Amino acid sequence: MLGKLRRLNQDASKIALEESERLPSEERRRFLRSGLFTAGGAMVGGALAGIAPKALASTQFPPEIPPWTRTLGPGVVTDPYGVPSPFEKDVIRRNVPWLTADKVSSISFTPLQHLKGIITPNGLFFERHHAGRPEIDPQQHRLMIHGLVDRPIILSMEDLQRFPSVSQINFIECPANGGMEWRGAQLNSLQFLHGMVSCAEWTGVRLSTLLQEVGIKPEGKWLLAEGADGAAMTRSIPLEKALDDVIVAYAQNGEALRREQGYPIRLVVPGWEGNTHVKWLRRLEVGDKPWMQREETSKYTDLMPDGTAHGFTWVMEAKSVITSPCPEMPLKSKGVCQIEGLAWSGRGKVKAVDVSVDGGQNWQQAQLREPVMSKSLTRFSLEWKWDGNPALLQSRVIDETGYVQPTLAQLKQARGTNSIYHKNAIQTWKVNGDGSVVNVQLS
Amino acid sequence: MFSFHKTPRLLASTCCGVILASVPILGAAEQTGYYGYGEPATDEQIAAWDIDVRPDGMGLPEGSGSVDEGMAVFETHCASCHGAFGEGMGRYPKLAGGDGSLTEDRPEKTVGSYWPYASTLWDYIHRAMPFFAPQSLTDDQVYAVTAYVLNLNYIVEADFVANKETLPQVEMPNHDGFIWEDPRPVVNNERCMENCKEEVTVSESAAGKNLTPSTTGPLDEGITE
Numbered sequence: 327m328l329g330k331l332r333r334l335n336q337d338a339s340k341i342a343l344e345e346s347e348r349l350p351s352e353e354r355r356r357f358l359r360s361g362l363f364t365a366g367g368a369m370v371g372g373a374l375a376g377i378a379p380k381a382l383a384s385t386q387f388p389p390e391i392p393p394w395t396r397t398l399g400p401g402v403v404t405d406p407y408g409v410p411s412p413f414e415k416d417v418i419r420r421n422v423p424w425l426t427a428d429k430v431s432s433i434s435f436t437p438l439q440h441l442k443g444i445i446t447p448n449g450l451f452f453e454r455h456h457a458g459r460p461e462i463d464p465q466q467h468r469l470m471i472h473g474l475v476d477r478p479i480i481l482s483m484e485d486l487q488r489f490p491s492v493s494q495i496n497f498i499e500c501p502a503n504g505g506m507e508w509r510g511a512q513l514n515s516l517q518f519l520h521g522m523v524s525c526a527e528w529t530g531v532r533l534s535t536l537l538q539e540v541g542i543k544p545e546g547k548w549l550l551a552e553g554a555d556g557a558a559m560t561r562s563i564p565l566e567k568a569l570d571d572v573i574v575a576y577a578q579n580g581e582a583l584r585r586e587q588g589y590p591i592r593l594v595v596p597g598w599e600g601n602t603h604v605k606w607l608r609r610l611e612v613g614d615k616p617w618m619q620r621e622e623t624s625k626y627t628d629l630m631p632d633g634t635a636h637g638f639t640w641v642m643e644a645k646s647v648i649t650s651p652c653p654e655m656p657l658k659s660k661g662v663c664q665i666e667g668l669a670w671s672g673r674g675k676v677k678a679v680d681v682s683v684d685g686g687q688n689w690q691q692a693q694l695r696e697p698v699m700s701k702s703l704t705r706f707s708l709e710w711k712w713d714g715n716p717a718l719l720q721s722r723v724i725d726e727t728g729y730v731q732p733t734l735a736q737l738k739q740a741r742g743t744n745s746i747y748h749k750n751a752i753q754t755w756k757v758n759g760d761g762s763v764v765n766v767q768l769s
Numbered sequence: 770m771f772s773f774h775k776t777p778r779l780l781a782s783t784c785c786g787v788i789l790a791s792v793p794i795l796g797a798a799e800q801t802g803y804y805g806y807g808e809p810a811t812d813e814q815i816a817a818w819d820i821d822v823r824p825d826g827m828g829l830p831e832g833s834g835s836v837d838e839g840m841a842v843f844e845t846h847c848a849s850c851h852g853a854f855g856e857g858m859g860r861y862p863k864l865a866g867g868d869g870s871l872t873e874d875r876p877e878k879t880v881g882s883y884w885p886y887a888s889t890l891w892d893y894i895h896r897a898m899p900f901f902a903p904q905s906l907t908d909d910q911v912y913a914v915t916a917y918v919l920n921l922n923y924i925v926e927a928d929f930v931a932n933k934e935t936l937p938q939v940e941m942p943n944h945d946g947f948i949w950e951d952p953r954p955v956v957n958n959e960r961c962m963e964n965c966k967e968e969v970t971v972s973e974s975a976a977g978k979n980l981t982p983s984t985t986g987p988l989d990e991g992i993t994e
Contacts, residue, residue: 416985423982423990427850427860431900437984457903470810470818477802478810485806514975517984539802550821556903558896560821609818616949617821618886620893624878627947633871635883639951653975654984680962685969689962718969724960732956740955744876748953756971767973 416440419450422518425506430458431557433500435521438647438668439654444703445495446524448579453586454500454522457556460606464590467554469574473611476541483576483590489531489539492573494596495702497670499523499642501599501626501747508743511767516652519753519765523645523670525703526587528594530575533568537612546612550619551593554608561602562616563595567640571596571701574607597672597701598640599747601626631742642672644731645750646679646706646723657761660714665692666707671725675699678724679706685718685754685768686733692721700726717757718766734767822892826937829891833932834913836925842914846899846906855879855921865921871946881922885947887939891915891931912936 386392410417419434426432434453436446446452453459464483472478503522506512513519533549542565549568553559563572575594576583583589588605595602601621616622616638627637646669651657669676675698680689692708706721723731732740734751741748756766800809822828834842844853852858855865867877876882880890895911897903906914916931925931925939975981982989 418988420982420984420988424980428900439984457897457900470815472810472815472819477800478815479802479807480810480814481807488806489804511973511975512978512980514978514981515984518981539804539806541802552821556897558820558903560896611819611821613823615823615825617892618824618889619821620889620897623885623889623947624880624883624893629871629876629878631872633876633946635871635947636952637947637949639953641951641953643953653981680960685971687964687966687969689960689965718971722958722960729954730958730960732958736956736958754971756974765975766971769970769972 414440417450419453419521420517422506422513431456433502433522435517436524437517438521438523438649439516439652441649444525444668444697444705445579446526448526448581448584448587451498451524451526451578451584451587452500452522454600455555455557455586456559459585460555461585462554462590462606467590467608469591469607469610471536471540471610471612473550473613474543474546475537475612476543477539479540481536486531486574486576486591489535491529492532493527493529493577494571494573494594495525495527495697495699496594496596497523497525497642497701497703498594498600498603499645499670499672501601501639501642504749504751505746507765507767508738508745508749511765514653514765516647516649516654520647522600523668523703525670526578527580528573528575529577529580530573530591530594533572533574533593533610534570536574536610537565537569540612542612545614548613548616550609550611550613550617551602551604551607552609552611553588553604554606559601559604559621560617560619561604561621562613562619563602564616565612567595567598595640597642597674599626599642602640626747628741628745628747630745636745639748642670643748643750644671644673644676644723644725644729645669646676646721646731647753648681648719648721648755651719651757651761651763652755653763653765656763657712657757659761660712662709662711664707665710665719666705667692667721668703669694669706669721669723670701670703671723671727671729672701673729674701674726676704676706676723677726677728679704680722680724681706681708681710682720682722683710683717686720686722686752689722712757714759716759718768719755719757719763720752722752735769820892820896822888822895824886824888824937826888826933829888829933829936830908831933832908832912833930834909834911834916835930836913836916836920836927838909839913839915839917839920839931842906842910843917846902846910847914850900855918864918868942871943879922880918881924881942883943883946885941885944887915887919887924887936887941890918891936894918 417437417440421434436450436452469481500522547565549563551561573594574591576591591607592605593603593607627635628639629635648667650666669679679692681692682689692706695705698704731752737751754766754768756764850861851864857863863879865879865881867879867882870877912931916929919925
């Protein structure tokens with residue numbers, strides 16, 4: 327009985343070994359780890375080392391019957407909280423090490439080249455921290471609302487969730503997105519050039535509900551939002567905006583906010599620069615004047631060529647970018663291909679997107695994919711027959727206010743090259759004859 | 770001027786009619802709000818968390834600090850990153866210098882050349898510095914090191930003592946350098962569809978610049994400059 331079992335196990339190991347030869351290394355390891363073949367595990371592991379190259383070359387296409395069709399996979403709750411397939415391991419947030427002094431005050435970029443639709447998965451939402459990501463116990467976290475109000479209050483996270491909730495899909499973009507490129511083309515990557523924008527469904531309480539609850543005194547004109555992180559990040563926000571569409575969010579795409587996104591609560595200030603969406607929110611103060619904090623004076627102000635600077639430039643103006651093809655996603659072959667991209671506007675809905683394949687000489691209107699929502703990412707596409715010749719691809723968004731996305735030359739003409747923030751210019755991708763794609767700028 | 774999509778209203782503009790209708794109009798005398806959730810914030814609780822300081826001095830606490838005292842604080846707690854004279858070590862921010870550089874090709878935005886308000890310096894150091902030990906300095910130390918950073922920028926004399934009366938009176942060199950109203954949209958592109966330009970010239974390319982970290986495989990720590 328026992329002997330038979332062992333033999334069976336050894337046979338199974340042999341099959342496992344054979345099948346694993348045909349799998350890419352990552353899946354092979356997972357397959358062998360799956361527990362069906364534990365008896366021969368050590369032997370199999372040892373024998374694998376020499377056969378890796380062959381394994382990578384093989385396929386499971388018809389007429390082969392793949393091993394995953396002839397075995398059973400791991401059961402439910404193997405991953406009680408699901409994670410992406412190991413084959414998706416390249417799809418991660420990435421940083422540019424030379425950009426900042428330290429990772430705790432730094433940025434990571436969303437891999438837009440891999441994303442579909444308009445929602446950014448929670449684990450891939452871009453990060454911008456000023457003092458790292460705090461680890462906050464929601465039971466110990468409080469939101470204080472005070473200042474020029476009738477009834478200053480302190481709310482627990484449970485209190486907050488008792489208020490009527492709303493859900494809305496909004497993008498968040500750091501105003502420094504693309505800010506490395508004012509003086510010339512530096513980075514050859516969609517992820518690093520445009521990955522400081524992400525989009526999620528946010529659920530929380532309208533700020534207007536909370537401010538109504540505390541009662542704003544007539545002198546109240548401004549709101550200060552402050553984070554509980556080591557930077558105690560602050561921004562002044564005019565009450566008109568606060569009462570319009572701002573929410574105190576506790577959920578992102580259906581689950582609690584990720585720590586990187588402000589767990590347990592953050593502000594969502596639709597259409598406004600990312601820095602105003604204060605994370606790890608701990609305090610809201612109503613006042614009669616702005617506070618002129620470091621993040622709205624030293625930073626997040628736009629230096630003009632004449633030496634003056636523009637402050638309180640909160641709105642993210644309309645922008646679009648082609649996400650396929652792009653430097654990370656070259657064209658595979660001549661013939662029909664789908665040009666795809668993302669467009670958004672901090673002033674409302676995307677009205678139209680045009681695409682050019684000749685560097686802006688001629689344009690064709692692209693198709694907008696539903697849903698098209700205010701202050702949300704919108705996906706567009708255009709079918710194109712590539713003849714194999716070099717081409718210059720661009721997209722240009724028009725938002726519901728009629729604003730037309732500017733060229734880089736126009737933007738530089740108006741703003742010079744030292745404003746860092748709010749570079750919403752048309753992106754040009756050069757498609758080479760071999761299908762590769764390069765970030766270029768036109769004069 | 771920025772234009773808002775909805776006219777400001779104190780009552781939630783998006784609140785459904787049913788709830789609006791049932792919300793009693795609360796006077797200032799009411800002790801609790803409509804929902805009544807949470808706890809009233811006491812003066813003591815508010816005082817402990819309310820750390821913001823405004824240009825008019827609102828929020829500045831008691832206490833004081835001199836330039837001399839500030840030098841000692843700076844050398845112990847700040848110079849390792851910002852340099853003994855605020856010149857900035859490595860990629861850490863410069864805190865002094867850059868006067869008159871805002872119109873230059875490579876402007877240097879520092880406390881002296883760029884910051885419009887001295888209050889912001891007190892506020893920011895107090896809330897966020899030293900970088901690895903935020904909110905660890907006493908109010909007197911913050912006053913002192915604020916005075917020192919201002920002195921490094923030749924904004925105050927060596928005998929300056931910072932306190933809640935003197936600090937709001939400090940005039941920053943670039944105070945008038947800001948326009949606090951968004952002028953945008955400043956660029957009006959046209960939606961031309963055909964024959965929009967005579968020629969197209971590629972002036973810049975990222976190809977071969979070797980500044981882009983890898984976008985496949987594990988995180989790329991390789992390209993550091």
